[in-house]
Each structure stands twice: as C-alpha cells, then as structure tokens.
Amino acid sequence: MPLVVVGISVAILLFLMTKLKLNGFIALLLVAVGVALVQGVEMEKIPDVLGEGVGGQIGDTMLVVGLGAMVGRVMGDCGAAQRIANTLIDTFGLRWVQVAMVVTAMLIGVTMFYEVAFVIIVPVAFTIVRVTRKNLLWVGLPMSIALSTMHSFLPPHPGPTAVASTFHASVGLTLFYGLFIAVPAGALIALVWPRLPFVRRMDPEIPKGLVSERTFTEEEMPGLGWSLFVALVPVVLIAGAAVTDMAASGDSPVLHFVTFIGSAPIALLLTLLLAVWAFGPRIGRSLSEVSASCNSAAQAMAMILLVIGAGGAFKNVLVEGGISDYIKDLTDDWSISPIILAWLIAVVLRVALGSATVAVVTAAGVVQPLLENGGVQPELMVLAVSCGSIAFSHVNDPGFWMFKEYFNLSVIDAIKARTTYTTVLAVLGLGGVLAVEAVLEAF
Template identity: 80%
Template sequence: MPLLVVALSVVALLFLMTRLKLNGFIALLLVAVAVAVVQGIALEEIPEVLADGVGGQIGDTMLVVGLGAMVGRVMGDSGAAQRIAMRMADRFGDRWVQVAMVVTAMLIGVTMFYEVAFVIIVPVAFTLVRMTGKNLLWIGLPMSIALSTMHSFLPPHPGPTAVAAMFDASIGKTLFYGLFIAVPAGAFVALLWPRLAFVRKMNPSIPTGLVSDRSFTDEEMPGMGWALSVALFPVVLIAGASVAEMAAGEHAPGMAFVAFVGSAPIALLLTLVLAVWAFGPRIGRPLGEVAASCNDAAKAMAMILLVIGAGGAFKNVLVEGGIADYIKDLTDGWSISPILLAWLIAAILRIALGSATVAVTTAAGIAVPLVAGSGIHPELMVLAVSCGSIAFSHVNDPGFWMFKEYFNLSVLDAIKARTTYTTVLAVLGLGGVFALQAALDALGV
C-alpha cells in the first residue's frame, strides 16, 4: 500500500537522523533510493529521478536563498540589521516584539514567497535575539508562522493562483475573502505557539555564519533610511510587479520588463548590488570586506541547500512512484461536502508527497466537477484546497528542512514546532472557509 510506504519511509528517516545521527542530506538520499526501489521505479531511472528532484528544488531555491543570505549578511556586517532591530525594539519594546514580527511578516508575506520573505526578515530576527537575549523561537517562530499563512492561503502565491484558474475563481475575491481567514488564524497561532510548553523547552542557537556577532555603536551603524530602504527594496519590486500584473494584465505594454525586475532572483540580485554599494563604498568600507561577507554567507548556506535539495529528491521519488494517482483513485467515490473533500484530499496529498503544489492541483482537479450546481463560491473552494495543502509539513517537505536548518533544530523538535503549527493552521483555515460560506449564504451573496 503506497501510504504505508510513505509512513515507513518517514520512520526510517527519523531513525537514521535521530538514533544514528546521520547527516540529513545523506539520510534523505538513502531513504529516497529505498522508496524508489520499493515503488518499482526502474533501477536505471532512479539516478535521474533523484537528480530531477534535487535540480527542481535547488533551481527554485538556490538563487533566492543564496542571494537573500548574502543580502542579510551584508546588512548584518554593516550594522544595518542592528539599526532596524533597535528601532523595532525601541518602538514596540520587548513585550510587543512578537507582534512587530507578525505584522512585518504579514505585510511582506502577502505578495512574497515564504522563502524570499524568510531570508529577508530572518537577519532582523537573529539580531533581535542577540539584542534582547530572547529565545530564538520566541522571536523567529511568529515570523515563520505568519509567512506560512500568507504564502499558503492567499494569491498571488503560486498554489492559490493556479487553483483559482482551475475553479474559474476571481483572484481579487479570493484574496479579499482569504484575508478574513489568514490574518486572524495566522496571528492567533503565531502568538500562541511560542508560549506552548513543548516549544518553550527548545532553546536553539543561531546558526553559525548567517549573522554578524559584532555589536555596533550608534555612530558605526548606517542611518535608518538606508537600512530600511535596502531591506524593503526587494519587497517593493516583487510586490509592485504583482500589483501591476493584477491591475494591467500580464500582456500589457511594459509588463515583460516589470515581471523581469519583479521576479524574486532578479529583485534580490539588484538588492544585493544596492546593499554592496550602500553599505560598502558609500560609507567608506572596502569592497573586499563586503565581498568577504558574501563569501561567509555562501559557506553557511552550503549544507542548508544540500539538505533542501535532498528533500526535493525524496519528494520527487514519491511523486514518480504514483502515490498521487493512488490517492486520487482512493478518494473518487467519497460523497461528502465539496469543501471538506477538497481540503481532505489536499491534506492527504500533502502528508504523502510533501509538495503543496502537487497537493493543491490534484485536489482541485478532483473537486472542480463538484462545484457546478453546489452553490459553493469557487473562491471558497480555492481557499479550502489551499488550507489543506499547508497541513502536516514534515520530512518530505523541502520547506521543513529550511525551517529546521535556519532555526538550528533537531528533526524531532522541528516536527514538534512546524508540523503542529501547519496542521493547526490548516484546521483553522477549514473552519474559516465554512464560516465564510455560512456568512455569504446568510447575506445572500
């Protein structure tokens, strides 16, 4: 049974990493090969399947994570990240620093991918941890939860946007309705989770090399205007491109250039160039020092990228093994609410495959015929599928490994923190969809 294979592979991975203390990159590849053999993938095809998985994941991630880490390290080594962190601490105080992180993450995360927004904000979170002496998860976890919610629930993020097209739903309405679910659910979980006893027991250290250990004087730090401008520059480019596309359409004159500049890799590359100048020659720092900051960031990212890539290989083996088709056949005859069915299928696929994209598109393909004549708003079906796809993030999800490595957690602690919060977000999202359906029906909309 394919789902049993998934369960046993997760157990094997946990055993290799927790009991045998095997490196995550090696453990993921070993389990991926074993699953490929069990699933009947031809031996001569297994290397290609692994390579495609690693290549697809690294291709999507390396430029964003690598450039983002360099921007963060340049800002950290110049004192710019400390300047922003100090201003946030002064304005909000230690008591409200979590609220500051949630608000910042939600505003940036509305239009930016989880990975992009994460690498932009996390240097500030690291600096706040050093300044305040707070637990890393006390400050970093609310940021991650808020970003996960925005990325998974709302267009213009890729999953909800693709599903909106399949259901012929309005992107604008989906975003409008989704905010009523994402903001309260995300804020509630973001502020609650760091306070739970099992999370408070975790006290991870900041990963070496991702942030400067130096404490700057006020005179040594760049001005707040420059620090904030560089931090927000990629946000403006990426968000501006998304807004322009929604307002003018992707085929409008000049949109090709806007889309190019607003793509995450190009936006971050331009930001890095700006950061190198603004926090280098502009303030009298030699370019060699700035280049050393970029090199240090690249070295620190090497193992993180290897683990994320191996997670992509594991995911691809599960996809190529036909588990998505098995689940689709299994759920074809279920006669339950279309909203609940779409959510369940997306959640099951997410557990089995780790890929939110595969989960939402497959679940939507099954649920699309059920919408006609059901009286359910297509925008709510989009939200139901999107909410289901965030559930149960675990070891077959490359995003899980990014979360684990950046927060320097053990596998078990990462499961306790991330798998639980993504599942609760998914359940709260489903409840929100049902509540919105009832409200719209009551209003006769």
C-alpha cells in the same frame, strides 16, 4: 499500499537521523532510493528522478536563498540589520517584539514567497535575538508562522493562484475572503505557539555564519533610511510585479520589464548590488570587506541547500512512484461536503507528497467536477484546498528542512514546532472557510 510505504519511509528517515545521527542530506537520499525501488521506479531511471527532484528544488530556492542570505549578511556586518532591529524594539517595545515580527511578516508575506520573505526578515530576527538575549524561537517562530499562513492561504502565491485558475475563481475575491481567515488565524497561532511548554523548552542557537556577532554602537550603524530602503527594495519590486500582473493585461514591453525586475532572483540580485554599494564604498567600507560578508553567507548556506535539495529528491520520488494517482483514485467515491472534501484531499496529498503545490494542483483536479453542480463559490473551494495544503509539514517537505536548518533544530524538535503549527493552521483555515460560507449564505 502506497500510503504504508510513505509511513514506513518517514519512520526510517527519522530513525536514521535521530538514532543513528546520520547527516540529513545522506539520509534523505538513501530513503528516496529505497522508496523508488519499492514503488517500482526502474533502476536506471532512479538517478534521473533524484536529479530532477534536487534540480527542481534547488532551482527554485538556491538563487533566492543564496542571494537573500548574502543581502542579510552584508546588512548584518555593517550594522543595518541591528538598526532595523533596534527600531522595531524601540517602536513596539521589548514586550511586543513578537507582534512586531508578525506585523512585519504579514505585510511582506502577502505578496512574497515564504522562502524569499524568510531570508529577508530572518537576519533581523537573528539580530533581535542577539541584542535582547531572547530565545531564538520566541522571536523567529512568530515570523515563520505568519509567513507560512500568507504563503499557503492567499493568492498571488503559486498554490492558491494555480487553484484559482483551475476553478475559474476570481483571484481578487479569493484574496479578499482569504484575508479574513489568514490574518486572525495566523496572528493567533503566531502568538500562542512560542508560549507552549514544549516549544519553550527548545533553546536553539543561531546558526554560525548567518549573522554578525558584533554589537554596533549608535555611531557605527548606518541610518534608518538607508537600512529600511535596502530591506524594502525587493518587497516593493516583487509586490509591484504581483499587483501589476493582477491588475494589468496586454503584452507591452513595460509589463515584461516589470515582471522581469519583480521576479524574486532578479529583485534580490538588484538588492544585493545596492547593498554592496550602500553598505560598502558609500560608508567607507572596501569592496573586499563586503565580498568577505558574501563569502561567509555562501559557506553557511552550503549544507542548508544540500538538505533542501535532498528533500526535493524525496518529494519527487513519491510523485514519480504514483502516490498522487493512488490518492486520487481512492477519494473518487467519497461523498461529503465539497469544501471538506477539497480540504481533506489536499491534506492527504500534503502528508504523502510533502509539496504543497503538488497537493493543491492534484486536489483541485479531483474536486473540480463538484463545482459543476453549483452550490459552492469557487473562491471558497480555492481557500479550502489552499488551507489543506499547509497541514502536516514534515520530513518530505523541503520547507521543513529550511525551517529546521535556519532555526538550528533537531528533526524531532522541528516536527514538534513546525508540523504542529502547520496542522493547526490548516484546521483553523477550514473552520474559517466554513464560517465565511455560512455568512455568505445568510446574506
């Protein structure tokens, strides 16, 4: 049974990494090869399947994570990140620093991918931790939770947008309904989870090389205007492209240009060039000093990228092994509420495959015939599938490994922190969709 294979493979992976202390990159590749063999993937094709999985995942994340890490390190080494962190602390107060992180993450995360927003905001979180001596998860976990919610629940993120297209749903209306679910659910979990006893017992250190160890004086830090400007450039470019894509139509050169500079890699590359000048020659730092900051960030990211890529290989083996087709056949005859069915199929696919995007696309194909009978707004079905796709993030999810590595957690602690919060978010999301449906039916 394919689901048993998934369960056993996850158990073996946990054993290799927690008991034998095997490197995550090696363990993921070994388990991926084993699953491929058990699922009947031809031996001569296994290297290609692994390569496609690694290439697809790294292709999606390397430019974003690498450029974002460089921007963050350049800003950290000149004091710009500390300037923003100090401003957030002064504005919200030390007591409300978690609220500051949630508000920042939600505003940026509405239009930006989880990975992009994460690498932009996390240097500020690291700096706040270093300045205030707070627990890393106390500051960073609310940020991650808020970003996860925005990315998984709402268009124009890829999963919800793809499902909206499949269901012929209004992207604008889906976003409108989704905000009423995502904002309260995300804020609630973001503020509650760091206070749970099993999370408070975790006390990870900031990974080496991703943030400056120096504490700057007031005179040494660049001004708030330049610090915020550089930090917000990618947000404005990416958000502007997303809004333009939703609001405009046609085939003009201007639209192509906006789409080009609003793509995450180009937006971050332009931001890095701006940061190199603004926090280099403009303030009297040599280009060699700025280049040293970029090199340090690249070295620190090497193992993180390898682990994320191996997670992509594991995910691809599960897809090529026919797990998604098996689940689709299994759920064909289920007879329950379309909204609950859509959510449940997305959850099962997410657990089995790891990829939220694969989960939502496959689940959408399974439940699409239910929409033909009417009775349920397509926008609500989009939200049901999207909410289900965030559940049970674990070792076959490349995003899990990014979370684990950036917050310097063991596999078990990452499961305790991330797998639990993503699952509760999914359940709250389903409750929110059902509540919105009840309100719409009442009026």
